[in-house]
Amino acid sequence: MPDFVRQIPVGDNRERSVCASCGHVDYENPKIVAGSVVSHDGLVLLCRRAIAPRIGFWTLPAGYLELGETVEAGARREASEEAEADIELDGILAVYSIARIGQVQIIFRARFAGEPAFAAGVESQDVRLFAWDDIPWSELAFPSVHWSLQAWRDSQNSPLGAPRGTPRSADGGLEAEANGSASFGPSRHDAFGASA
Ligand SMILES: [Zn+2]
Numbered sequence: 001m002p003d004f005v006r007q008i009p010v011g012d013n014r015e016r017s018v019c020a021s022c023g024h025v026d027y028e029n030p031k032i033v034a035g036s037v038v039s040h041d042g043l044v045l046l047c048r049r050a051i052a053p054r055i056g057f058w059t060l061p062a063g064y065l066e067l068g069e070t071v072e073a074g075a076r077r078e079a080s081e082e083a084e085a086d087i088e089l090d091g092i093l094a095v096y097s098i099a100r101i102g103q104v105q106i107i108f109r110a111r112f113a114g115e116p117a118f119a120a121g122v123e124s125q126d127v128r129l130f131a132w133d134d135i136p137w138s139e140l141a142f143p144s145v146h147w148s149l150q151a152w153r154d155s156q157n158s159p160l161g162a163p164r165g166t167p168r169s170a171d172g173g174l175e176a177e178a179n180g181s182a183s184f185g186p187s188r189h190d191a192f193g194a195s196a
Contacts, residue, residue, distance in 0.1 A: 030102040034074030035062020036110040037152040038087050043129035044149065045118060047082045049141055050125045057141035060148055061085070062105070075108045083127045084120070086113040094151045094164035096144050107148045109160060143170060 002024065004017040009025050017026040037060060038045040046058040061079040065071060072089055079087045090109040097104050112118075120127045130136075132153065140146050151164040 028102075030097075030099075030104050032065040032071065032074075033062055033103055033105040034065050034071045034078060034108075035060045035105060035148070036075045036079055036087060036089065036108040037093060037148050038079060038083070038085060038110045038112065039152065039156075040112055040116045040129060042156070043131055044135070044152065045079075045083060045085065045127065045129055046135070046145075047120070047124040048126040048128075049123070050120070051123050054141035056125065057139050058136055059141040059145050060107070062107070071106050072108070075106075075110070079110070080121075082121045082123050083118045085116075085118040085127075087111065088113045091160040092163045093155065093160060094148055096147065096166045098144065098166070105144055107144075107151070109152060109155065 002022075003020045004026060005020050006015050007018050008015050009018060012025075017028070018024070019026070045061065047061055048058050049055050061075075061082040063074070063078045063082070065074040066077075069077070075089060076087055079085045087110040090111065092106060093109040094107045095104065096107070116129065118127050118129075135149065137146070140149075147164070147167060147170070154164075155161070
């Protein structure tokens with residue numbers, strides 16, 4: 001086992017975990033979340049989480065990008081895993097920097113690749129298409145789900161412009177996403193919890 005100590009490496013300006021034996025620096029950087037707002041005829045796809053955190057709350061198909069994977073492939077994979085949906089990406093809807101929990105979320109606008117077909121994947125209790133007025137706003141898992149849906153609504157009938165950014169008032173002041181381990185992360189990535 002490496003024996004890490006906290007110190008500022010030579011030429012650096014932040015404290016890092018450095019191996020006391022060999023000097024290897026264990027850089028910790030934000031994780032990237034890829035997700036999508038998938039819609040069909042004005043309805044949006046939401047997944048009811050079957051895993052911690054926020055079990056039973058509704059979220060977008062989204063999760064941590066894997067090494068060797070493009071962000072587009074990650075968004076499609078998450079839709080396949082969580083909603084058993086085959087999707088096509090329209091473009092980037094929003095990029096949210098959630099500095100408090102070390103995440104950058106890249107959210108696409110997307111549609112079904114063919115006729116709408118979806119089902120609850122292993123990480124979901126339920127998957128449904130919601131009309132805007134039927135979205136369970138008080139049961140959304142994370143603030144960024146709310147932001148993403150609003151960004152989708154604002155862009156719904158127009159070409160995608162520049163991606164939306166993190167709401168000014170929100171960065172560093174998030175509730176669910178800031179208090180502890182709340183994230184899009186699937187359970188197999190619970191390493192995230194260690195740094196939250
Ligand atoms: Zn070492």
